[in-house]
Amino acid sequence: MGSFSKAKAGQRIHRERTQPEKRKKFGLLEKKKDYKKRALHYQENEKELKKLRKSAIDRNPDEFHHHMVSSKLKDGQHFEKTIEDEDTLLQKQLSDVKDLEYVKNALYTEKKRISTMKSELHLMDVAGPSQAKHTIFLDDNEEVRRFDPVKYFDTDVALLGRKANRLRNKDLSDKRILGATTKQGVKEAEQEAQIRYNELSKRINRAKELEVVVAKLELKKHLAKEKGNELRPKKIKKGKANRAAIYEFPLSQLHMGDYDYLIKFLALGDSGVGKTSFLHRYTDNTFTGQFISTVGIDFKEKKVVYKSARGGFGGRGQRVLLQLWDTAGQERFRSLTTAFFRDAMGFILIFDITNEQSFLNIRDWLSQLKVHAYCETPDIIICGNKADLENRRQVSTARAKQLADQLGLPYFETSACTSTNVERAVDCLLDLVMQRIQQSVETSGLPLAECRGVSLDADAPPTAGYCANC
Numbered sequence: 001m002g003s004f005s006k007a008k009a010g011q012r013i014h015r016e017r018t019q020p021e022k023r024k025k026f027g028l029l030e031k032k033k034d035y036k037k038r039a040l041h042y043q044e045n046e047k048e049l050k051k052l053r054k055s056a057i058d059r060n061p062d063e064f065h066h067h068m069v070s071s072k073l074k075d076g077q078h079f080e081k082t083i084e085d086e087d088t089l090l091q092k093q094l095s096d097v098k099d100l101e102y103v104k105n106a107l108y109t110e111k112k113r114i115s116t117m118k119s120e121l122h123l124m125d126v127a128g129p130s131q132a133k134h135t136i137f138l139d140d141n142e143e144v145r146r147f148d149p150v151k152y153f154d155t156d157v158a159l160l161g162r163k164a165n166r167l168r169n170k171d172l173s174d175k176r177i178l179g180a181t182t183k184q185g186v187k188e189a190e191q192e193a194q195i196r197y198n199e200l201s202k203r204i205n206r207a208k209e210l211e212v213v214v215a216k217l218e219l220k221k222h223l224a225k226e227k228g229n230e231l232r233p234k235k236i237k238k239g240k241a242n243r244a245a246i247y248e249f250p251l252s253q254l255h256m257g258d259y260d261y262l263i264k265f266l267a268l269g270d271s272g273v274g275k276t277s278f279l280h281r282y283t284d285n286t287f288t289g290q291f292i293s294t295v296g297i298d299f300k301e302k303k304v305v306y307k308s309a310r311g312g313f314g315g316r317g318q319r320v321l322l323q324l325w326d327t328a329g330q331e332r333f334r335s336l337t338t339a340f341f342r343d344a345m346g347f348i349l350i351f352d353i354t355n356e357q358s359f360l361n362i363r364d365w366l367s368q369l370k371v372h373a374y375c376e377t378p379d380i381i382i383c384g385n386k387a388d389l390e391n392r393r394q395v396s397t398a399r400a401k402q403l404a405d406q407l408g409l410p411y412f413e414t415s416a417c418t419s420t421n422v423e424r425a426v427d428c429l430l431d432l433v434m435q436r437i438q439q440s441v442e443t444s445g446l447p448l449a450e451c452r453g454v455s456l457d458a459d460a461p462p463t464a465g466y467c468a469n470c
């Protein structure tokens with residue numbers, strides 16, 4: 001017999017004893033082994049539940065109307081309790097929305113300075129004591145004797161002792177390297193590096209703080225827009241020194257009555273071609289000349305009245321809310337941005353006429369669109385941006401036009417800087433999309449007023465983006 005079976009054989013069978021009549025008052029659970037404890041716990045829970053049921057029956061309906069928990073009564077009126085944000089001194093000083101552009105500018109300058117400092121420090125950095133060894137294998141003793149490390153490493157003799165950042169002679173002559181060109185200089189450079197590292201860390205902290213200020217001011221700007229709105233955004237988390245407050249904005253459907261169609265366009269193209277500037281020019285008619293690379297995705301809105309030149313929509317002007325999505329051109333955001341392609345109805349494919357590679361990448365962008373857009377042949381326009389920089393042009397108008405003709409897409413040479421053709425390009429895309437909507441409505445046989453949720457593509461399911469009030 002195995003040890004387990006032996007142990008089993010000797011084990012006493014536990015039998016639950018019956019509950020005597022006089023103990024019935026402790027409830028059913030009292031039958032279990034730790035009967036007293038469990039019974040008391042059970043009774044406590046029962047009591048609590050009884051209390052809750054009672055308070056639910058006796059509740060004051062006003063409490064729910066006026067949510068007394070987060071509001072207070074003053075002169076018979078309920079007011080929202082405000083949650084005060086925590087601001088640092090700098091955040092308090094720059095708390096006016098009018099400062100937004102100034103702060104953005106300061107942040108941009110700070111970031112630029114940080115990147116310059118980083119590149120300078122990288123070159124001047126003298127590695128401290130390190131265990132690292134650089135072993136060079138040579139064929140024979142003769143070669144060892146003739147070996148010249150200065151020649152081999154192509155560096156200055158003063159830098160031979162370095163384990164890292166051992167600069168080549170070419171770098172030493174080409175680049176501005178702080179105090180690292182002579183033997184004494186290397187030592188001084190170490191001290192200077194320390195000073196600069198301190199400055200760099202201060203600047204990084206300031207940039208971080210400015211980022212928070214920008215976030216807080218932008219939030220303030222959005223909130224100011226919603227001031228007259230009945231369903232105002234609700235604060236969920238209070239602002240702290242390191243982040244802006246978090247608000248819950250009611251769905252944009254609240255603005256439904258204001259327009260007939262909601263049309264989503266998406267701008268895409270390589271980083272730096274001017275997507276953000278193009279959309280800024282179209283929506284706000286501004287151009288800053290700054291390059292702050294878009295992170296992930298952003299959007300802007302503009303209301304326009306569309307009137308079909310062919311007498312479509314019964315010859316009546318249609319109020320359109322254009323939602324213009326700005327995507328990040330950087331490769332690292334690609335999977336995030338392509339996820340937004342499906343919701344867009346029209347695409348503004350932008351390249352930079354002063355950057356040939358951005359033009360060559362147009363075909364890649366089109367193949368991405370083929371995979372991720374709502375259908376294989378969505379409405380697209382191609383824009384050759386920065387047309388004002390004629391002297392730096394790398395892609396001729398004829399070449400770009402030829403490609404656009406091959407692809408069967410409209411082509412515009414635009415400039416976000418001088419605003420050339422920006423509005424014309426968007427109007428053209430809007431016209432294409434509105435024609436498609438009109439055709440789609442006609443083939444579905446629905447009157448226009450009932451075309452809510454109509455899909456532009458026979459295979460694609462209806463989505464909110466396709467038509468107003470969907």
Ligand SMILES: Nc1nc2c(ncn2[C@@H]2O[C@H](COP(=O)(O)OP(=O)(O)OP(=O)(O)O)[C@@H](O)[C@H]2O)c(=O)[nH]1
Pocket residue numbers: 269270271272273274275276277278288289290291292293294295327328329330385386387388389414415416417418
């Ligand atoms: N001269 C000139 N400069 C432009 C024009 N459009 C954009 N720029 C500049 O080009 C740089 C990049 O512009 P952005 O609009 O930030 O580029 P983007 O395509 O949005 O870049 P990502 O956000 O990284 O994808 C900025 O410095 C702009 O000022 C233009 O039409 N003319």
